[in-house]
Amino acid sequence: MKTDFIPLDYDYFDFQGRNYIRIIGRSSKGKRICIIDSCPVFFWAILKDEVDKEKIEKLMRKIAKIKIDAKGRNTRVEKVEAHSKNFLGKKVRALKIFATNYKDLHDIADELDFDEIEKRRGYDLGFITHYIIEKKILPCNWYEISGGILNNSLEFGGMDMAFNVDFFIKLEKAEKIDGVIFKPKIIAYDIETDEIQIGKGEILMISLISDGLKKVITWKKPGKFPDVEYVKNEAELLEKFSEYVKKISPDFLVGYFSDGFDLPYLKARAEELKVKLDLGLDGSEPKFSRGIELTGRIKGIVHIDLLKFIKTAYSQYMQSETLSLNEVAGEFLGEKKKEWKHKHSSKIEDDGWEKYYEYNLQDSVLVFRLFEKIWPDILEFSRVMSEPIFEISRNGMSKNVESYILHHLENFNEIPEKRAMHEEISKRMNLGKYEGAFVFEPTPGLYENLAVFDFTSSYGSTIVTYNLSKSTLLEKAEKDAHMIEISGEKFYFSKKPGFFPEMLREIIELRKKYKRELKINPDAIKMARSNAFKLLANAAYGYQGFFGARYYSREAAASTAAFAKKLIKEVIDLINAEKYKVIYSDTDSIAFPLGKKTEKQTLDFLKKLNSQLPGIMELELEGFFKRGIWVTTRAGKIGAKKKYALLGNDGKVKIRGFETVRRDWCPLARKMQDKVLRMILSSGNEKESLEYVKETIKKLNKRKIEKSELIIRTQLKKAILEYKSISPHVIAAKKMEEMKIPVSEGNIIEYYIAETKEKTKLVREKVKLPEEEGEYNIEYYLEHQVLPAVENIFQVFGVETKDIIDEHGKKQGKLSKWM
DNA sequence: GAAGTGGATATACC
């Protein structure tokens, strides 16, 4: 049989002691196809330099005889070959040792305690990754495949009969082709329960959205509500859900925080009610694996938890303060969740249920639309990293960098480095920090007509330019090498291109290429591809400094920061030498007023600068800005770093670091500061904004400010009991516990500071929950929220605090006097 | 018990 095919979900099984890959995907005609394939199973033994040919042959014969009986399997070495390979950039002789089962490679490697062998590598990639590298059946790419159909066959123990697919094919040949645009079939789902703790309460309803399906299944309050389907009880609810999933047979089952809530909840309730939650294509139930977080896998259907992907791929560029579905959907779709105040189902009035159903349905609608929106990114991530969607949608960026490397090693004839084990990891973690980026101390003030330059992929370009990696680090000083001094110690890197910097060079080039193509002819896929490469380039530096990395190199990471620091300082000097005056710089950006120069002169100068930069280092214009403001730190007279506001020539305001952008300040202070900054930037003076602040303070004093504007939000980052220092939000969390409001690690705790009868000094003793009765503490909000947010800004104009709070211009003593 | 200081904590920047 011959068909086109796009691989979506990979897993593997053992049959008669051997490993087989099972790939589930689709044809362009929408048929569900499962293919079975296998690949050579092997790892590498790297030989010591001095071992001669004769010894190698003897060793190979010895190794070829290895047989082990592990975990009830008889595994044996099938074949041994000698190869010339590279390991960490060095030429090595290595034995390629083939065995019958991937899972036993580690055990076989353990048997190889021969003197001739230096290292054993390539047994810890995971069979799926190993297979993809070997056979190049890449996820989310189109193939023309051919092979024999298994139809009620006993090959593989009759597995084809158990799988609910259109075709079950034993793969013989696969050829990559340009396929059509793939539009996956998905179900977005969401559940509502009585308790938050997994499995503790009943599941009241499940909503499902798919193409042509929009449904809430429930066993609760009946009535004539649109899109609601009734079943008898919770058990039937689960069965019905299962039935729909099977009927639709989606490629992806998509949820939001569904790894941590919806899917485990369904499983737990199914167990409790003795219902089989047979969602898998073979009728199997979802399986969970525990890393640091729970992940839920369904055989043949890719379970996607959008929250996880959004965290790694978007969160750093997002405005949302939390990654709640409500906020994220608001930002991506301009659409929000429906209003619903959660309460136990026993307390829901008869007329409340319709709202609850609508609420539940809307959540699935949002998940469905969110998926549609970010699908191009998921797809391109999978293609770029060459890893299945299940993996890339959950992995962090360091893992993605590593995937990219592993799938491209063979271009360099490289044997993969192993993952670090526990001991090595703790050793790396204990090394402490190295010196990082340079931040220029600004002189506080309001500046006009500014230019901002920044380095494109600064650290990535630095790694490429100076060839910085584990394999290019030289042990001794060499003449023709890249050298950097870090606090007295000199580090040398070879000029012979290493595979890591070379891969990164390609990543940066591809990113530029796709960005160019995007400009000419934009579409979502090009945008996604360009973005995936951008994220990869940006994560490469962090990867080398990450203790869990296979290609960890603290020296390379520290040198990257040091080289970049040295260069940006040199560039600042060059800019100053051109009669500009740099006023600020952070890591890879430089800001300076144009002074007497024109924009054109500045752009010409930028060109000249670029011609002088080493390697692939490149400066670009971030923008011209009409005005910018820098303030002092709270304590001293020195300029505050990482805190400024700019007004672009395009009218856009860019605010960094100020309380405005910090979620742990109350809305009143944030909004007021934002307005003040905008007023000052557009007018060039403080007059108008000062009046505005005085008005605000008056309102506060008259209690005319709504309590909702005074709610402070702080994240509870660990369990309440683990806190050594009991700060206001910890007290608020404790109060919530007492009131039986569920609180857990990671929650954003809301509270306000209230008036108290007793005179207490500690802020935490004035904490009240938003729903608690009480008057807000005027003094606290004035002195700890409103004034601190604007004091430093007005200071730039010589306006002092007393000028802000004293509308008559007279010095006042205690605040209470004029309150 | 007030004042000063360092530590713990949260959040932002790049």
Added chain:
DNA sequence: ACTGGTATATCCACTTC
């Protein structure tokens, strides 16, 4: 455990006089 370091600011916890 699941990229890195730099920086600001708040409030608590503790010491000192």
